[in-house]
């Protein structure tokens with residue numbers, strides 16, 4: 374599948390982009406390795422996983438590294454990639470305002486800035502998920518109530534999902550811009566049944582065998598409801614977005630957060 378791309382600043386792009394995959398033995402890492410090997414103009418030059426020496430990546434000739442590891446190590450991986458002059462595409466979750474700010478500061482260091490290195494962090498590379506998040510942010514100002522439900526496979530180690538956090542943050546920002554009051558909620562007992570509070574938006578996490586990655590955003594007004602739902606049934610659904618990000622990150626110095634900034638969604 375080809376995804377339409379917003380106009381990007383032209384810059385020299387290698388004829389063949391060499392790609393290293395971090396977390397290469399994982400569910401996403403294995404799928405990414407297969408996708409890179411099958412993609413025109415990309416060459417898989419390194420598979421790196423827990424216990425490997427980082428020289429496997431540093432000395433691989435990689436222009437871009439794709440990180441699908443675990444929340445506890447992804448930030449350190451990105452700093453190591455920047456030190457090695459390698460662009461980073463990051464799908465791993467667990468990022469915070471503080472960790473993203475540390476990456477911005479690293480990118481601003483003179484040697485790194487001169488190399489015009491790019492980092493693209495996206496909590497979800499699935500087109501359906503990116504569209505759902507975008508539509509939800511646009512709908513947010515029109516509804517009194519909103520709640521987010523994310524549903525994933527039970528082997529996922531973090532909750533709420535990075536996608537749900539990103540969705541809730543965008544909804545909260547849109548509601549704040551519109552000067553809206555908090556969603557009505559008369560709960561007096563059983564607060565632990567009301568999900569996590571992400572920027573004032575309630576987020577519920579379901580873990581169920583058979584699921585892959587799914588999200589539903591529920592909006593309510595008196596007498597009406599809007600539900601926005603997306604389903605990733607297979608990890609191959611993330612691959613067009615990952616490949617797009619690999620091709621785009623070499624043209625985008627600095628930090629980009631969210632694939633919606635690469636797609637023509639503005």
Ligand SMILES: NC(=O)c1ccc[n+]([C@@H]2O[C@H](COP(=O)([O-])OP(=O)(O)OC[C@H]3O[C@@H](n4cnc5c(N)ncnc54)[C@H](O)[C@@H]3O)[C@@H](O)[C@H]2O)c1
Nearest residue numbers: 396398399400401422423442446464465466495496497498
């Ligand atoms: N952005 C997206 O579209 C998207 C899609 C799916 C999953 N994810 C996220 O990607 C991450 C990985 O998901 P998964 O299902 O592939 O997990 P997984 O557990 O199957 O894979 C993680 C891999 O990272 C490896 N790893 C652990 N520590 C490491 C280290 N220090 N250095 C290198 N490798 C290390 C593990 O050995 C494992 O092979 C999670 O944060 C998940 O939420 C994001």
Ligand SMILES: O=C(O)C1=N[C@H](C(=O)O)CCC1
Nearest residue numbers: 466496497529534535536586
């Ligand atoms: O399988 C996972 O784990 C996923 N994690 C991401 C998230 O936390 O949002 C994206 C979907 C799959």
